[in-house]
Amino acid sequence: MKKWIRGGTVVTAADTYQADVLVEGEKVVAIGYNLDTTGAEEIDATGCYVLPGGIDPHTHLDMPFGGTVTSDNFFTGTKAAAFGGTTSIIDFCLTSKGESLQSAISTWHEKARGKAVIDYGFHLMVSDANDQVLEELESVVANDGITSLKVFMAYKNVLMADDETLFKTLIRAKELGALVQVHAENGDVLDYLTKQALAEGNTDPIYHAYTRPPEAEGEATGRAIALTALADAQLYVVHVSCADAVRRIAEAREKGWNIYGETCPQYLVLDITDLDRPDFEGAKYVWSPPLREKWNQDVLWSALKNGILQTVGSDHCPFNFAGQKELGRGDFTKIPNGGPIIEDRLTLLFSEGVRQGKISLNQFVDLTSTKVAKLFGMFPQKGTIAVGSDADIVLFDPAAKRTISAETHHMNVDYNPFEGKEVYGEVVSVLSRGSFVVRDKQFVGQAGAGRYLKRSRFTRP
Incomplete structure (x- = not known):
């Protein structure tokens, strides 16, 4: 199923711009405006950065x-x-x-x-x-x-x-x-x-x-x-x-x-x-x-x-x-x-x-x-938002303020070294190869859905 991420600010290592992102299957298939979103699930990214x-x-x-x-x-x-x-x-x-x-x-x-x-x-x-x-x-x-x-x-x-x-x-x-x-x-x-x-x-x-x-x-x-x-x-x-x-x-x-x-x-x-x-x-x-x-x-x-x-x-x-x-x-x-x-x-x-x-x-x-x-031999499959790249996408709210704590983190450990620290910025939703893992701050992923990555040989970036 297609996913239409609209209203967000796309941020890559090189650019920051307003655009919609269209995902089909596991890949990004289009970036811009006036996209063909027929049959696509709409995802509102207003106020969020859309990050790789x-x-x-x-x-x-x-x-x-x-x-x-x-x-x-x-x-x-x-x-x-x-x-x-x-x-x-x-x-x-x-x-x-x-x-x-x-x-x-x-x-x-x-x-x-x-x-x-x-x-x-x-x-x-x-x-x-x-x-x-x-x-x-x-x-x-x-x-x-x-x-x-x-x-x-x-x-x-x-x-x-x-x-x-x-x-x-x-x-x-x-x-x-x-x-x-x-x-x-x-x-x-x-x-x-x-x-x-x-x-x-x-x-x-x-x-x-x-x-x-x-x-x-x-x-x-x-x-x-x-x-x-x-x-x-x-x-x-x-x-x-x-x-x-x-x-x-x-x-x-x-x-x-x-x-x-x-x-x-x-x-x-x-x-x-x-x-x-x-x-x-x-x-x-x-x-x-x-x-x-x-x-x-x-x-x-x-x-x-x-x-x-x-x-x-x-x-x-x-x-x-x-x-x-x-x-x-x-x-x-x-x-x-x-x-x-x-x-x-x-x-x-x-x-x-x-x-x-x-x-x-x-x-x-x-x-x-x-x-x-x-x-580490994963670009451009990973590491950017571009047509043809894996739809690994994060919706990130830069204005959200929260306090880091072991009481709310998801790591399987009984303390957090940054306990009590107030920070800005919060992950709202996460897609891995086009499928939600976290949606509206709730886990919706599946054990075993992650794939092993065979990586390319080193080339000087």
Whole structure:
């Protein structure tokens, strides 16, 4: 059935204009006025922005970590994403040393099958760059459509890979047309500082930040960039949190190197003082890299505005405070790392960024959707409103004022790190490939309706 979205303001990464949008089946078939709307369902978008669906490039659903598992699975997590205006996610598929890549991918497909309410793809973690893995990557890229590879430079003895593994992955990615991602912190230094803190009896959540200083993030970012330049490859630095890392990325991009960066709402809005909340409340804010001193926020906003950083992901990695975060009472190293962010990503960036003049409305769309689609092989199927593109469309009320709270969010977690924060901007309705997932703020989607996204090889945007 046709859908006629009328009366709204269409916003893309490039343009803002008044127009109607006609959807037929899963695609946008016309944009403008005086459209042939015969037999179409009329959807009134008066007072709303008509946005391309958000694409979250950084989620961790149903992921084991620290002896527990993230509290959102592919149903609850994608449902919450939809309520937040996100219509596609790329989740991280973890691997173990000695495990075949196809085995790991199959595990993640099972996690998502029959649950996802929006479209999804996978990034693939590379923990070991032996001959078997390097050979298997060709099929992963060509047949599985997984064209982004994640290497951890932190979490020693758990997820961390050495420089040789990173360098080999970069070389292979260059050959195959894949984008390498890094979690950039110096794992050896963090391991030393952590052991030192525990030995001195420093066990509170704030020491999670003290033992992961910004210098360690900056160093690892610079090292990863240098190896990328040496391999003549392409690199995407995830969850950039501080000025030290921004400076390295800026310098590399000034040289014309193929380097990209992502930050997250938590680093733009929260700061290190949240980790020092009393009664172990600081554990709610333990993730990696940690929250930084507040002045870094201005640097990050400027980097988004000036194109030094290209995307905003959520790094959604939720753990309940009761029974999960509490595992780290008396030892901050046992607090599961991560927070619930997926639902509030767009609203926070709009309210704190667009409304306050830190980024433009078109940059907001670019950062949350379009540039993600371009970097990760989904454009123009995803990431824009154009004839022939998927009808992933969000009706967004920019004037609505609301208060963020765990009592009203849809994430399967018992707290919200932005609890009590007043924001402007609310998602009214969401279509995924032409079908409503959220309509007039009510969930009408279906588990399993989301499709797996085979993505194209990396091309420089």
